[in-house]
Amino acid sequence: MVLERKSLVIDERDAASWIRDGMTIAIGGFINSSHPMAIVRQIIRRGVKGLTVVGPASGGLDLDLLIGAGCVRKLVTAYMGGEHYCPVAPMFRAAVERGELEVWECDEGMYYCALRAAAQGLPFTPWKAGIGTSFPEINPDIKVFNDPITGEPLLAIPAIKPDIAIIYAAHADPYGNVQHIGTGFGDRALWRAADRTIVQVERIIPNEEVRKNPLATSLYGVDAIVRAPYGSHPFAAPGYYIEDAEHLREYVAAATTYAKYGDRGPFEAYLRKYVLEPETHADYLQVIGIKRLIALHEY
Amino acid sequence: MTREYAKDFTTKELIATFIARQVRDGERVAVGAGLHVPRAGILLAHLLYCPNVRLYVVMTFTNLLKEPKMEPFYTVTDFRPAKWAEAYVLHDDFQENPRLVSNLFVVGALQIDPYGNSNLIGVGEDYRHLTFRGPGAVGTTSMAHYVDRYYLYVQSHDRRIFVEKCDFISTVGWGEGGPDGRRRLGLPDNGPIYCITPLCIMDFEPQTKRMRLASVHPGVTVDDVVRNTGFELIIPDVVPETEPPTVEELQVLRQRIDVEGMLRI
Numbered sequence: 001m002v003l004e005r006k007s008l009v010i011d012e013r014d015a016a017s018w019i020r021d022g023m024t025i026a027i028g029g030f031i032n033s034s035h036p037m038a039i040v041r042q043i044i045r046r047g048v049k050g051l052t053v054v055g056p057a058s059g060g061l062d063l064d065l066l067i068g069a070g071c072v073r074k075l076v077t078a079y080m081g082g083e084h085y086c087p088v089a090p091m092f093r094a095a096v097e098r099g100e101l102e103v104w105e106c107d108e109g110m111y112y113c114a115l116r117a118a119a120q121g122l123p124f125t126p127w128k129a130g131i132g133t134s135f136p137e138i139n140p141d142i143k144v145f146n147d148p149i150t151g152e153p154l155l156a157i158p159a160i161k162p163d164i165a166i167i168y169a170a171h172a173d174p175y176g177n178v179q180h181i182g183t184g185f186g187d188r189a190l191w192r193a194a195d196r197t198i199v200q201v202e203r204i205i206p207n208e209e210v211r212k213n214p215l216a217t218s219l220y221g222v223d224a225i226v227r228a229p230y231g232s233h234p235f236a237a238p239g240y241y242i243e244d245a246e247h248l249r250e251y252v253a254a255a256t257t258y259a260k261y262g263d264r265g266p267f268e269a270y271l272r273k274y275v276l277e278p279e280t281h282a283d284y285l286q287v288i289g290i291k292r293l294i295a296l297h298e299y
Numbered sequence: 300m301t302r303e304y305a306k307d308f309t310t311k312e313l314i315a316t317f318i319a320r321q322v323r324d325g326e327r328v329a330v331g332a333g334l335h336v337p338r339a340g341i342l343l344a345h346l347l348y349c350p351n352v353r354l355y356v357v358m359t360f361t362n363l364l365k366e367p368k369m370e371p372f373y374t375v376t377d378f379r380p381a382k383w384a385e386a387y388v389l390h391d392d393f394q395e396n397p398r399l400v401s402n403l404f405v406v407g408a409l410q411i412d413p414y415g416n417s418n419l420i421g422v423g424e425d426y427r428h429l430t431f432r433g434p435g436a437v438g439t440t441s442m443a444h445y446v447d448r449y450y451l452y453v454q455s456h457d458r459r460i461f462v463e464k465c466d467f468i469s470t471v472g473w474g475e476g477g478p479d480g481r482r483r484l485g486l487p488d489n490g491p492i493y494c495i496t497p498l499c500i501m502d503f504e505p506q507t508k509r510m511r512l513a514s515v516h517p518g519v520t521v522d523d524v525v526r527n528t529g530f531e532l533i534i535p536d537v538v539p540e541t542e543p544p545t546v547e548e549l550q551v552l553r554q555r556i557d558v559e560g561m562l563r564i
Contacts, residue, residue: 033376058437079435083333083374088434096432109441112394129444132471132484138426152485182378183358189391238378
């Protein structure tokens with residue numbers, strides 16, 4: 001009998017079918033970069049509800065889109081905005097102010113504590129920063145306790161365990177060896193904490209490429225690989241393309257119309273045009289258009 | 300040697316120069332992407348006074364002493380400055396030891412109270428029904444805790460920001476004040492050093508740890524500051540003007556750092 005190593009490559013529809021109502025999912029990247037958008041848009045198309053979304057330590061407009069599309073019940077992140085595109089993410093702001101979204105309030109340090117506790121199977125990670133702040137009041141999961149060694153007060157940041165982490169990276173081989181270009185932000189923390197990890201990549205590379213430089217492997221043994229060129233669009237992909245500023249401004253304008261004036265029309269139109277009507281990632285790229293996409297390589 | 304001061308400069312350039320004077324050679328300094336003025340100040344310190352500063356620039360560490368001029372970058376995820384990288388910073392490493400990232404930090408705020416406690420969470424009496432939801436704490440809570448020195452920095456100075464009591468505290472300042480305000484909370488004594496605004500510089504009076512006017516920017520009166528501050532500030536008998544940029548500082552700022560003129564608009 002000849003044994004074959006199994007390819008872990010699936011498409012974005014298979015990947016999104018792993019996500020079910022009410023799950024805790026983690027989404028990688030950082031604010032305006034490196035989000036697995038082909039999978040995120042497919043989650044919205046499937047109409048998944050009631051998710052607890054563990055964003056990156058600082059979340060961006062990818063999460064804002066999921067919130068606006070009604071997929072998210074609870075959000076775990078320390079920031080929600082688009083830097084100079086918008087100081088506060090509009091659908092996030094609207095959902096919180098209307099009492100429709102629960103926020104697990106934390107700062108970036110506390111956020112990594114929660115993931116680390118999950119990765120290590122511990123009930124919590126102790127953390128000092130945050131004593132004297134409102135965090136233990138506005139996030140009742142965070143407890144103040146006295147350190148048994150010094151008697152000083154500490155915060156207990158409880159574990160948050162994602163069922164599935166969905167991460168964007170530049171490359172992977174078919175067997176779950178992943179290469180980021182650049183730092184990979186906090187993606188390793190999501191991978192360490194989650195039960196399963198799906199990585200969406202720009203290109204699938206041969207296993208021989210991976211073996212040329214194993215130090216470049218940033219995540220190993222992940223559960224599935226999705227190939228989606230331009231798959232972080234409209235966000236940046238280190239080494240490939242910068243963020244699509246014009247598209248992000250279009251999104252912010254549509255979402256802000258709801259956040260500020262209560263008119264959901266422009267956001268719904270955005271959702272139809274860019275998410276619901278294109279059936280696949282390839283269809284989405286057709287809507288964006290080749291001229292726009294290749295212009296993002298010039299920076 | 301007397302310093303030759305520049306005569307024509309903007310408030311943003313003045314503040315950048317003030318921030319430049321806070322940096323010490325050899326330390327680690329995070330260069331924020333979104334806050335143009337503190338970023339320019341830290342780079343100014345590096346190019347003129349602190350050749351060995353270890354710069355944390357958009358998830359990399361580097362030294363930019365020999366760069367003739369800074370190319371612009373606008374976000375913390377802009378990967379173009381990675382061409383300067385001597386090391387990548389994995390963002391989750393930040394929790395392993397925040398002091399490896401920076402020895403000083405600049406904290407923004409929606410609200411600041413007289414003791415320098417600050418709020419980035421939101422505005423409203425009830426957390427479940429906020430009237431304005433802010434962006435969130437980002438890394439300010441933890442960075443301000445672990446660094447040696449932190450500074451509060453706001454881009455406007457009014458009574459909505461400077462309030463008697465913050466609706467929520469995301470970064471602790473000097474607690475409820477007093478000489479041991481932080482120690483009573485079980486915290487080290489590294490509360491905010493200055494609060495920097497478009498009108499003035501404020502510090503914290505050592506006994507009460509209440510905010511005190513340290514200097515006003517050119518063209519601003521003490522009364523302007525008092526009128527725009529929603530709590531009682533400590534006003535010393537003599538309030539100097541904020542020290543202006545030198546001719547050399549302004550030249551380096553304009554020719555090598557703020558090439559695009561972001562600080563001049």
